[in-house]
Amino acid sequence: xxxxxxxxxxxxxxxxxxxxxxxxxxxxxxxxxxxxxxxxxxxxxxxxxxxxxxxxxxxxxxxxxxxxxxxxxxxxxxxxxxxxxxxxxxxxxxxxxxxxxxxxxxxxxxxxxxxxxxxxxxxxxxxxxxxxxxxxxxxxxxxxxxxxxxxxxxxxxxxxxxxxxxxxxxxxxxxxxxxxxxxxxxxxxxxxxxxxxxxxxxxxxxxxxxxxxxxxxxxxxxxxxxxxxxxxxxxxxxxxxxxxxxxxxxxxxxxxxxxxxxxxxxxxxxxxxxxxxxxxxxxxxxxxxxxxxxxxxxxxxxxxxx
Amino acid sequence: xxxxxxxxxxxxxxxxxxxxxxxxxxxxxxxxxxxxxxxxxxxxxxxxxxxxxxxxxxxxxxxxxxxxxxxxxxxxxxxxxxxxxxxxxxxxxxxxxxxxxxxxxxxxxxxxxxxxxxxxxxxxxxxxxxxxxxxxxxxxxxxxxxxxxxxxxxxxxxxxxxxxxxxxxxxxxxxxxxxxxxxxxxxxxxxxxxxxxxxxxxxxxxxxxxxxxxxxxxxxxxxxxxxxxxxxxxxxxxxxxxxxxxxxxxxxxxxxxxxxxxxxxxxxxxxxxxxxxxxxxxxxxxxxxxxxxxxxxxxxxxxxxxxxxxxxxxxxxxxxxxxxxxxxxxxxxxxxxxxxxxxxxx
Numbered sequence: 210x211x212x213x214x215x216x217x218x219x220x221x222x223x224x225x226x227x228x229x230x231x232x233x234x235x236x237x238x239x240x241x242x243x244x245x246x247x248x249x250x251x252x253x254x255x256x257x258x259x260x261x262x263x264x265x266x267x268x269x270x271x272x273x274x275x276x277x278x279x280x281x282x283x284x285x286x287x288x289x290x291x292x293x294x295x296x297x298x299x300x301x302x303x304x305x306x307x308x309x310x311x312x313x314x315x316x317x318x319x320x321x322x323x324x325x326x327x328x329x330x331x332x333x334x335x336x337x338x339x340x341x342x343x344x345x346x347x348x349x350x351x352x353x354x355x356x357x358x359x360x361x362x363x364x365x366x367x368x369x370x371x372x373x374x375x376x377x378x379x380x381x382x383x384x385x386x387x388x389x390x391x392x393x394x395x396x397x398x399x400x401x402x403x404x405x406x407x408x409x410x411x412x413x414x415x416x417x418x419x420x421x422x423x424x425x426x427x428x429x430x431x432x433x434x435x436x437x438x439x440x441x442x443x444x445x446x447x448x449x450x451x452x453x454x455x456x457x458x459x460x461x462x463x464x465x466x467x468x469x470x471x472x473x474x475x476x477x478x479x480x481x482x483x484x485x486x487x488x489x490x491x492x493x494x495x496x497x498x499x500x501x502x503x504x505x506x507x508x509x510x511x512x513x514x515x
Numbered sequence: 516x517x518x519x520x521x522x523x524x525x526x527x528x529x530x531x532x533x534x535x536x537x538x539x540x541x542x543x544x545x546x547x548x549x550x551x552x553x554x555x556x557x558x559x560x561x562x563x564x565x566x567x568x569x570x571x572x573x574x575x576x577x578x579x580x581x582x583x584x585x586x587x588x589x590x591x592x593x594x595x596x597x598x599x600x601x602x603x604x605x606x607x608x609x610x611x612x613x614x615x616x617x618x619x620x621x622x623x624x625x626x627x628x629x630x631x632x633x634x635x636x637x638x639x640x641x642x643x644x645x646x647x648x649x650x651x652x653x654x655x656x657x658x659x660x661x662x663x664x665x666x667x668x669x670x671x672x673x674x675x676x677x678x679x680x681x682x683x684x685x686x687x688x689x690x691x692x693x694x695x696x697x698x699x700x701x702x703x704x705x706x707x708x709x710x711x712x713x714x715x716x717x718x719x720x721x722x723x724x725x726x727x728x729x730x731x732x733x734x735x736x737x738x739x740x741x742x743x744x745x746x747x748x749x750x751x752x753x754x755x756x757x758x759x760x761x762x763x764x765x766x767x768x769x770x771x772x773x774x775x776x777x778x779x780x781x782x783x784x785x786x787x788x789x790x791x792x793x794x795x796x797x798x799x800x801x802x803x804x805x806x807x808x809x810x811x812x813x814x815x816x817x818x819x820x821x822x823x824x825x826x827x828x829x830x831x832x833x834x835x836x837x838x839x840x841x842x843x844x845x846x847x848x849x850x851x852x853x854x855x856x857x858x859x860x861x
Contacts, residue, residue: 363578365845370636378639381609404579405610409635409663410838419845421578455852463578467849 213239214499215279217304219268219295220286221245221252223374223477224309228284228488229256230475235492237499241278244271255476268295275302281502281509282495285310288376289383296335300512305498306335307491311380311387313337317395319347320493321443328497331507336494339391340384341483342366342403342418344490345451349420349466350396352440356432358425360462362398364388367406369413372481381405398422416470416482417454423462430459437466447493448486449473521735523768528740530564530716531557531757533786534594535606536742536749538570539811540794543583550590551597553745553785558598560777562757564627564653565601566742567594570750570811571842572606572631573616579844580611587616588623595624602626602653609639611842614646627653629685630676633840634664637672644679655716655740656681659841662692662807666701670708673715683714683740688729689811689841691722691751691804698732706737716740719755721747722804724796726755727763734769746782748790751810752800758782799827806835815844819851824860 216238218225225243229252232240243256248265256263262278264270268291274280283299284307285292292312299306308315315335316327327333338344346364353359366388377384385403392401408414424433434457444451450471458465472478472485501507534550550567557565567590569575569583576582583590587605595603604627605620606612617628630643640656647654656676661669673684686693686701693701698717705715717733719726719742730741743760747753758778764771787793796804799817803810808831816834820827830851839846855861 361578365579365843367843367846375638378636379641381639382613382615382642385610385613402577404577404842406840406842407610407633407636407639408838408840408843409633410840414838417846417849419579419849421845423578455849458848458852465845465848467845467852 213237214281214502215239215241216282216284216495217242217244217271217280218284218286219244219271221250221256222286224484224488225286226252226255227476227484228286228491229259231488231492233259235496237496238282238492242271242274242280244268268298272298272302275299275304280304282307282498284491284495300334303509303511305509307495308335308337309487309491311340311383313387317391318494319344319395320447320490320497321348321440322351322395324494324497328501328507331501332510334510334512338487338491338494339395340388341487342384342405343388343391344486345416345418345468345470345483346420347391347396348440348444349437349468350392350398350422352436353422353424353433353464354397356429356436359398359422360425361400361423362392362396363402363404363421364392365404365406365419366483367408367414367417368483369416369480370407370409371413372477372483373407413478413480415480418468418470420466420468422464424464426462428459428462428464433457433464447489450479450482450485520767524770525734526739526770527734527764528563529757529761529771529773530566530604530740530742531562532566532742532744532754533557533748533757535566535568535570536754537744538583539750539814540748540753541791542814543570543581545584547585547589547593549789551593553781554594554601555597556777556781556785558601560774560781562601562773564604565594565598566604566606566629567591568605571611572608573612573620575611588619591620591623591625604628604653606631607643608632608842609643614643617643617646618650621650621652625652627655629655629657630681631657631659631687634658634661634669634672637675640676641679644676644681648680654681655683655685657685657687657718659687659689660809661686661688661701662690662697663840666704669701670704673705673709677709677713683716684709685716685718685740686733687718688720689809690807691720691810692807693729695725695728695732698729699736702733702736702738714739716742718742720750720804720810721752721755722796722800722810727759730755730760731763745778745786747794748786749794751803751813752796753794756782799831802828802831806832808835809839809841811841812844812847815847819847823851823855825851825854825858830854
């Protein structure tokens with residue numbers, strides 16, 4: 210039995226709590242602390258039931274215990290506004306940060322696209338998970354780009370109203386900028402554009418994502434189809450509900466892929482595939498770094514932040 | 516001799532949609548010179564507000580919503596240079612358009628904005644409404660697909676938009692589905708709940724032939740701003756036809772300040788000859804109004820029907836059943852492909 214790496218979850222909302230369920234199943238990670246800011250939060254209560262230590266004093270309530278409890282990785286599911294401070298404080302203690310907020314201090318990470326590459330650098334202390342739509346669409350853009358250059362990638366994420374929290378609602382521009390930028394930086398498209406639609410239908414709709422790529426020259430249909438199908442299998446390893454509904458469809462130089470993401474229903478209902486793909490990607494990222502730390506290929510350094 | 520209307524003396528602000536909603540009916544292909552020609556005519560006819568953007572508003576140029584002949588900045592600045600009195604407005608749907616693009620529109624000459632959300636999602640608009648106010652723009656909260664919320668719910672959403680700073684809140688019948696009694700109920704309830712200085716607007720689509728009747732019902736219930744477009748040029752069976760609305764208002768003694776004959780000429784001599792297909796209540800447009808489907812879906816659905824061999828009406832009914840809303844144009848092809856496969860056509 211391999212000893213697991215001890216981790217903390219910062220943020221006891223929907224994302225943090227769903228992540229808790231995923232980390233409890235991990236063969237490499239052991240969640241030992243859950244951090245909130247509301248003593249009455251349901252997430253903290255569930256964490257206590259599962260045997261975690263909890264604090265409702267924010268990240269400052271965790272800092273004194275990092276050394277004694279040997280915390281190596283922290284997952285931040287708070288908000289972009291507080292992430293920078295959380296990251297600074299924990300990095301100073303040599304804790305690696307997986308950032309689920311749109312803060313994007315560290316490199317942008319989509320596991321099947323560039324996690325291996327980021328982990329191989331061995332010196333990062335913070336990685337960012339972009340956005341739910343980014344996690345759901347960038348793998349496809351990258352798969353098309355692996356066959357021929359993508360001049361323009363456009364994605365449409367349809368999200369059920371019940372799965373979208375106040376933070377995202379009040380900051381839709383941030384979602385748009387962050388995801389558009391990542392389509393270029395990680396997906397490899399020359400230009401990227403992200404659109405978000407919040408649909409209130411009842412019963413709630415399962416998360417849908419449409420990915421359009423305009424490629425250079427005539428699309429190589431067979432190669433693109435094969436590359437996309439292979440990529441979908443790679444995402445399905447950690448998000449089983451990641452499913453092709455229609456396509457790849459070819460119209461001129463445009464490739465269209467229509468995806469659906471059903472969640473595992475750990476803490477949130479299955480329609481909230483958008484939250485599930487974030488927490489699953491974050492858990493996978495944590496595991497990859499944990500493996501590196503255990504193998505000695507990743508070194509954690511105490512960051513001296515100005 | 517007819518009795519005098521109870522609405523005689525009421526003042527209503529007309530807001531032209533020809534150069535924004537009309538973009539949908541023209542597949543986003545209105546040349547800048549035609550925009551300037553129509554805008555100049557509207558300006559000369561004393562129409563106080565003209566909306567000028569891609570049909571889907573700021574950020575609309577995309578595969579999802581079609582690519583226009585020119586950028587929003589190019590359209591807005593060309594029209595701004597041509598008009599003398601009219602204010603230019605834009606559409607901004609958060610999730611598609613951003614505050615950066617609103618700033619750019621303002622810099623190009625826009626001075627009014629419809630900040631649009633689905634009828635239950637007003638809380639995605641606070642930043643954009645606040646930013647528009649900061650720029651000093653005439654700021655409207657625009658509740659799209661209003662038929663998918665009830666009067667109480669819509670009033671709650673309108674109060675939210677008012678609290679963010681919206682000076683006007685619109686009931687937006689994007690599917691042309693609302694019946695006249697629905698309009699009366701919603702707007703009466705909003706009028707009671709909103710501050711007296713907050714204006715109420717109505718944006719109709721003519722899919723059930725109720726564009727004018729619903730606009731008049733809205734005015735009777737307390738609305739003071741109405742969207743309309745020349746010869747109805749707009750998505751689906753179009754908007755309330757502006758020249759018809761102006762004529763009805765004249766007959767009722769509702770004061771709009773516009774030159775009705777000038778609008779009649781502009782509609783007949785410029786806009787109708789420019790239409791690709793005559794905008795009317797045809798079978799598919801009627802289906803939109805009957806099934807409660809976003810009017811803009813009309814033309815992309817026709818294209819998907821042709822490509823995948825599934826009748827447009829069947830696709831529209833299915834989109835309505837699946838409760839697809841504005842902005843989900845990608846689901847038209849997706850739905851058509853799924854239906855074609857089920858029918859052994861794909």
